[in-house]
Amino acid sequence: xxxxxxxxxxxxxxxxxxxxxxxxxxxxxxxxxxxxxxxxxxxxxxxxxxxxxxxxxxxxxxxxxxxxxxxxxxxxxxxxxxxxxxxxxxxxxxxxxxxxxxxxxxxxxxxxxxxxxxxxxxxxxxxxxxxxxxxxxxxxxxxxxxxxxxxxxxxxxxxxxxxxxxxxxxxxxxxxxxxxxxxxxxxxxxxxxxxxxx
Amino acid sequence: xxxxxxxxxxxxxxxxxxxxxxxxxxxxxxxxxxxxxxxxxxxxxxxxxxxxxxxxxxxxxxxxxxxxxxxxxxxxxxxxxxxxxxxxxxxxxxxxxxxxxxxxxxxxxxxxxxxxxxxxxxxxxxxxxxxxxxxxxxxxxxxxxxxxxxxxxxxxxxxxxxxxxxxxxxxxxxxxxxxxxxxxxxxxxxxxxxxxxxxxxxxxxxxxxxxxxxxxxxxxxxxxxxxxxxxxxxxxxxxxxxxxxxxxxxxxxxxxxxxxxxxxxxx
Numbered sequence: 001x002x003x004x005x006x007x008x009x010x011x012x013x014x015x016x017x018x019x020x021x022x023x024x025x026x027x028x029x030x031x032x033x034x035x036x037x038x039x040x041x042x043x044x045x046x047x048x049x050x051x052x053x054x055x056x057x058x059x060x061x062x063x064x065x066x067x068x069x070x071x072x073x074x075x076x077x078x079x080x081x082x083x084x085x086x087x088x089x090x091x092x093x094x095x096x097x098x099x100x101x102x103x104x105x106x107x108x109x110x111x112x113x114x115x116x117x118x119x120x121x122x123x124x125x126x127x128x129x130x131x132x133x134x135x136x137x138x139x140x141x142x143x144x145x146x147x148x149x150x151x152x153x154x155x156x157x158x159x160x161x162x163x164x165x166x167x168x169x170x171x172x173x174x175x176x177x178x179x180x181x182x183x184x185x186x187x188x189x190x191x192x193x194x195x196x197x198x
Numbered sequence: 199x200x201x202x203x204x205x206x207x208x209x210x211x212x213x214x215x216x217x218x219x220x221x222x223x224x225x226x227x228x229x230x231x232x233x234x235x236x237x238x239x240x241x242x243x244x245x246x247x248x249x250x251x252x253x254x255x256x257x258x259x260x261x262x263x264x265x266x267x268x269x270x271x272x273x274x275x276x277x278x279x280x281x282x283x284x285x286x287x288x289x290x291x292x293x294x295x296x297x298x299x300x301x302x303x304x305x306x307x308x309x310x311x312x313x314x315x316x317x318x319x320x321x322x323x324x325x326x327x328x329x330x331x332x333x334x335x336x337x338x339x340x341x342x343x344x345x346x347x348x349x350x351x352x353x354x355x356x357x358x359x360x361x362x363x364x365x366x367x368x369x370x371x372x373x374x375x376x377x378x379x380x381x382x383x384x385x386x387x388x389x390x391x392x393x394x395x396x397x398x399x400x401x402x403x404x405x406x407x408x409x410x411x412x413x414x415x416x417x418x419x420x421x422x423x424x425x426x427x428x429x430x431x432x433x434x435x436x437x438x439x440x441x442x443x444x445x446x447x448x449x450x451x452x453x454x455x456x457x458x459x460x461x462x463x464x465x
Contacts, residue, residue: 072342073252101256102338104345173353174242178249182238198345 022058029055029063032087039079040177043121046080050109053100062094068105070198071178107179107198119161124183124194127156158194160185170194208395210264211284212402213336214274215392215438217257218285221275222446223317224250225453226289227310235307242353243310249346256339276457280446287435288313288382290446295378308361308368308375315354316383319415321347323408332400355419362423369424376420377428384434386412393438 020028033055036046046052051070057063065084069077081097088095107126110118115125157166165187173196175182180193228247234240258271291313293305325347328340361372387406396402420427435443457463 069252069342071249071252072256072346073248073250075248101335101342104338104341106345172238172242173349173356174238174245176241178245196349 025059026055032091036083036087039076043117044114048111048114050105051080064096064098066098066100068100070105074178107195118195122161122192124158124161124192126195126197129197158183160188161192162190163188205395205399208392209401210261211392212396213257213261215284217254218283219289220250221254222285223289224254225449233302246350253343260335276454280442280450282440283446284438284440286385287437287443288379289317290443290449292445295374306371306375308371311354311357311361312375312379314350315358316379318347318350318354320386320412322351323411324403327403358419359423362425373425376425380428380430381432382435384430388434390439
């Protein structure tokens with residue numbers, strides 16, 4: 001297979017099907033995709049999570065929807081992939097889903113509205129990565145630990161999503177999903193998930 | 199073989215080395231699923247296994263595109279035999295000290311924690327440098343993996359201090375685990391052909407150059423944990439060069455049996 005294949009392409013100007021403008025079609029797609037959520041956090045849309053990165057292409061040649069994975073092993077990604085394809089099919093568009101690794105997803109991409117929705121749903125939203133102690137040098141080891149006490153507790157206060165008290169403590173660094181840690185509020189005594197900075 | 203095909207083979211071997219490391223430790227640590235010493239640790243260990251298996255999948259997918267033909271992530275993970283795997287021998291060892299049986303009861307969480315610390319603190323350095331790999335897909339995988347391995351180092355480091363500076367029994371178990379596993383880290387620093395080729399080409403990283411930074415991190419954590427660094431002499435294992443301990447075969451048998459019994463099976 002040495003020869004280059006020549007594909008004849010329709011000129012750009014005739015690429016819009018049904019007389020709808022390209023930008024109109026794209027906004028229709030974005031609106032439809034806005035209804036899709038992360039299956040593990042059903043209150044936040046894929047766009048607000050920063051998972052849905054781009055929609056490109058046109059009605060004639062088909063669209064490419066670009067998504068990026070959160071954690072490497074996140075089992076929700078396949079469902080998200082299928083949900084996006086199904087939505088594009090419902091709209092009657094030829095589409096493929098492209099999974100793009102770089103730039104790597106970060107919780108810093110989550111929108112302010114996403115933070116509010118998470119809090120209302122009972123999940124403490126992530127601090128900015130720059131503030132997170134896991135991103136800094138592991139040199140803050142001043143506490144001398146005698147028994148099975150916690151060692152590298154974060155200096156940041158994570159506010160309880162139930163009662164807003166910041167008198168909270170980390171129970172476990174790994175929680176109900178890869179992206180969350182388990183916390184307890186010492187004021188209202190409820191446990192809650194904290195979305196870890198990534 | 200021409201120079202370029204040497205480089206291509208080394209590139210693939212290197213990616214398989216990284217992928218096999220991740221999948222073997224992911225599978226090994228996954229053995230704690232449902233058997234963790236406490237519920238929080240059960241969840242933590244399975245979460246970290248999920249990260250490792252996710253990293254392995256990205257790497258295998260990348261290798262499959264380089265190999266072409268019919269290679270897939272599944273063919274690479276499930277249909278290669280132990281004698282072609284390239285993981286460090288350290289990662290295939292069971293969760294217990296030398297010379298004890300295979301029973302679940304013999305598992306020792308200190309071995310799990312010490313191994314995770316030795317390996318994840320190395321990978322913190324490796325992924326950091328691989329973000330600048332000339333293989334852009336590997337660089338992208340590194341940029342994701344480093345975020346995850348930071349949490350793994352923190353978890354293992356916290357527990358190493360809790361165990362080492364805990365009760366006399368937890369201290370002794372942590373020290374014994376360290377004495378058992380430390381000699382296996384010699385494999386990190388012992389060069390191999392494929393590693394030196396990728397280090398020169400800019401695809402990979404020269405791991406022996408990371409030794410000082412790794413030892414410094416280890417020293418810091420061990421002194422906080424009141425543990426002694428044991429000597430690292432003796433036999434140098436050769437897992438990355440495809441010569442393994444007997445333990446890998448059992449691990450792969452469990453991991454691969456379903457895929458081999460029902461090839462192409464879906465549900």
